[in-house]
Amino acid sequence: MTIDWFFILEKILLISGVLAISLIVAMYSTWGERKVAGVMQDRIGPNRAGFMGLLQPLADGGKLFFKEEIIPGSSNRFLFILGPSLAMMVACMTSAVIPWGDTLTIAGRTISLQVADINIGILYIFGVVSLGVYGIMLGGWASNNKYSLLASVRAASQIISYELAMGLSLIALLMMTGTLSIKEIVEQQRHSLWNVLYQPLGFLIFLVCSFAECNRTPFDLPEAENELNGGYHLEYSSMKLGFYLFAEYINMFISSALMSSLYFGGYSFPYMDSLGLSPNLTTILGTVALFVKIIFFLFFFMWVRWTIPRFRYDQLMRLGWNIMIPLALANMLITGAIVLYRSTH
Amino acid sequence: MGMSLQQIVFGVLSIISIISALGVILSKNPVTSVLCLIVTFFTIAGHYIMLNAQFLAVVHIIVYAGAIMVLFLFVIMLMNLNAEIEPQKRSWLKYAGAISGGALLLVLLAALREASVSSLQPGAVEIGLISNLGKTLFSTYVLPFEVSSILFLSAMVGAVVIGKKEGHES
Numbered sequence: 001m002t003i004d005w006f007f008i009l010e011k012i013l014l015i016s017g018v019l020a021i022s023l024i025v026a027m028y029s030t031w032g033e034r035k036v037a038g039v040m041q042d043r044i045g046p047n048r049a050g051f052m053g054l055l056q057p058l059a060d061g062g063k064l065f066f067k068e069e070i071i072p073g074s075s076n077r078f079l080f081i082l083g084p085s086l087a088m089m090v091a092c093m094t095s096a097v098i099p100w101g102d103t104l105t106i107a108g109r110t111i112s113l114q115v116a117d118i119n120i121g122i123l124y125i126f127g128v129v130s131l132g133v134y135g136i137m138l139g140g141w142a143s144n145n146k147y148s149l150l151a152s153v154r155a156a157s158q159i160i161s162y163e164l165a166m167g168l169s170l171i172a173l174l175m176m177t178g179t180l181s182i183k184e185i186v187e188q189q190r191h192s193l194w195n196v197l198y199q200p201l202g203f204l205i206f207l208v209c210s211f212a213e214c215n216r217t218p219f220d221l222p223e224a225e226n227e228l229n230g231g232y233h234l235e236y237s238s239m240k241l242g243f244y245l246f247a248e249y250i251n252m253f254i255s256s257a258l259m260s261s262l263y264f265g266g267y268s269f270p271y272m273d274s275l276g277l278s279p280n281l282t283t284i285l286g287t288v289a290l291f292v293k294i295i296f297f298l299f300f301f302m303w304v305r306w307t308i309p310r311f312r313y314d315q316l317m318r319l320g321w322n323i324m325i326p327l328a329l330a331n332m333l334i335t336g337a338i339v340l341y342r343s344t345h
Numbered sequence: 346m347g348m349s350l351q352q353i354v355f356g357v358l359s360i361i362s363i364i365s366a367l368g369v370i371l372s373k374n375p376v377t378s379v380l381c382l383i384v385t386f387f388t389i390a391g392h393y394i395m396l397n398a399q400f401l402a403v404v405h406i407i408v409y410a411g412a413i414m415v416l417f418l419f420v421i422m423l424m425n426l427n428a429e430i431e432p433q434k435r436s437w438l439k440y441a442g443a444i445s446g447g448a449l450l451l452v453l454l455a456a457l458r459e460a461s462v463s464s465l466q467p468g469a470v471e472i473g474l475i476s477n478l479g480k481t482l483f484s485t486y487v488l489p490f491e492v493s494s495i496l497f498l499s500a501m502v503g504a505v506v507i508g509k510k511e512g513h514e515s
Contacts, residue, residue: 079376120475123403130411134383137415141376141422149422156419160412180475 006109014115018095026249027057029298036302064242072235076142083139084236084243090132091250097121098257099183101267101287104280113267113287114183121182122170125258129166129213132251133159136222139244140232151232154313155222158212161320162219166209168328169202172335173262186266190273196263201331203263205324210255212320214248217305221313256297257290264293355395362388375421379414386410400475 031046031053038045046053071080101113118124133156140152176198177185189195196203212219223231233244260266267286277285311319365388368381386409393402482490 076376079380118399120399120403123400123407127403127406127411130407130415133415134418137418137422138376141418153419153423156415160415 010109010111011115014111014113015096018100018115019092022092022095022250022253023246025253025294025298026246027061029249029252030060031057032298033302033305036299037306040303040306061242064239067238069238069240070235072144075144075235079138079142080235081240083135083142084233084240084247085135086138087132087135087247088243088250090128090135091247091254093128094125094254095257097124097182098254098261099186099266100290102279102283104283106280113283117181117183120180122174122180126163126167126170130163132213135244135247136232139236143232143235145235147229148232148234151222151224151228151230151234154228155215155232158215158219158221158316158320161317162209162212162324165205165320165324165328166213168325168332169199169205169209170262172202172328172332173199175332175335175339182261182266186261186268189265190268194263194265199263199331199335201327202335203259205328205331206259206263208319208324210259211301211304212316214251214255214301216248216252216301218308218311219316220310221316224310252298252301253294256294256301259297260290260293266290266293351395355392358388358391358395362392376418379417379421382417383410383414386414397474400478 034056035045035053037043046056049055049059071077096115097118099112099114099117104111104113136155136159137152140148140155143149173185173195174180176195177188179185179188185195211217215222222228223233228234233241236244267283267290269286269289272282272286275282362385365381365384369378369385372378372381386405390402390405390410393399393405
């Protein structure tokens with residue numbers, strides 16, 4: 001068995017590139033969040049570090065690195081460190097199955113801008129999302145603090161509840177597209193209309209659930225500071241706290257990429273194949289189009305955060321179980337009926 | 346004698362799964378037990394991938410590591426179980442456990458001794474992929490599949506009934 005070293009090198013470069021871009025986008029999302037908040041509240045936002053405050057994320061990161069690291073004496077040291085590491089790792093894992101672009105042809109080699117086109121891409125994402133709760137639960141429990149524990153229990157039940165509706169809304173999409181590969185879903189949208197036009201209700205449910213899965217306002221109950229003194233990361237300091245906060249922004253980036261790929265055509269854009277450009281240029285433009293869509297969704301996350309107040313916990317649960325899940329089931333039923341009708345007529 | 350890549354991966358996965366499975370029963374702290382069990386599930390999922398059953402692997406992760414173990418962890422954390430407050434079991438109970446566990450091992454060994462190690466057929470390699478699995482489940486095995494879904498439904502109804510009853514009493 002010969003090993004294709006170029007293939008391995010290509011994948012290593014792609015993985016490093018995707019990780020670096022995820023981290024940079026997450027970094028500048030923190031800057032973007034402050035700027036958006038500034039605009040919405042009629043302030044300027046960060047403007048001291050660098051031009052338009054562009055160096056602010058670096059300053060924040062440096063500050064977190066140099067802060068004193070405190071591990072509570074009565075906590076379980078191993079689990080206390082494992083919590084933020086898991087949160088960060090799980091946040092970075094999803095990027096492997098997202099198609100960041102079509103194929104590039106360089107020196108006769110066709111390079112796919114997707115780390116792994118596995119035929120169960122969507123299920124892989126479910127798997128990773130369902131693991132995301134461990135980082136929060138372990139961190140909250142290992143802190144040995146009542147507020148942290150309460151917040152992590154809240155977070156876990158919130159994530160489990162909304163995972164169900166999210167999965168049901170995706171099942172309707174799968175019934176329509178007939179594939180579990182994200183790349184194939186994007187390719188289908190390239191040659192017809194975007195899925196959001198066929199699945200508006202499914203997209204709405206997916207959108208609401210991704211707010212809940214990312215612990216973003218209006219569903220940021222796990223870190224409701226006025227009830228819980230800060231949330232599951234109450235006892236954390238220094239870069240461990242940074243990891244938790246950063247993982248949230250990476251999750252936002254990944255779910256924006258997912259929403260763009262599943263419902264908004266991913267790397268495809270209108271008139272993509274009729275412009276008559278070279279394939280490589282089309283691929284690069286497609287990747288740019290994907291990032292424009294992602295940035296729009298990131299802005300949407302921030303827009304909602306600075307517009308809508310936080311839910312109460314019982315309202316959150318009622319919305320999840322009594323509204324989202326029945327709606328997702330109805331959506332599934334309607335989609336199934338239409339798929340059946342179209343296959344018989 | 347050189348080992349193929351598959352054999353190396355299989356060996357590493359098996360060693361990790363045995364060590365983590367031992368960790369489940371040997372560790373004093375219930376949270377560590379749960380974490381070891383999660384690692385065991387991951388290594389078993391790795392074995393599924395090596396058998397080209399990617400769908401089974403990922404469903405195994407979603408259901409066991411992602412859902413059931415989260416609930417385990419939930420209960421352990423909320424009840425704050427740990428080695429100090431765990432009731433000490435009587436010594437005869439330990440002996441009874443060891444004997445019945447050993448008997449189970451004996452039965453399993455006897456059953457496995459007769460089993461022949463057959464290599465995978467070239468046609469069977471594709472059986473774990475999702476479309477083949479779906480077709481098999483909904484054609485050849487449709488009755489057992491539907492019956493098992495009724496079992497799940499009854500379990501759900503049971504959980505709701507129990508939950509409702511406690512709500513009325515309080």
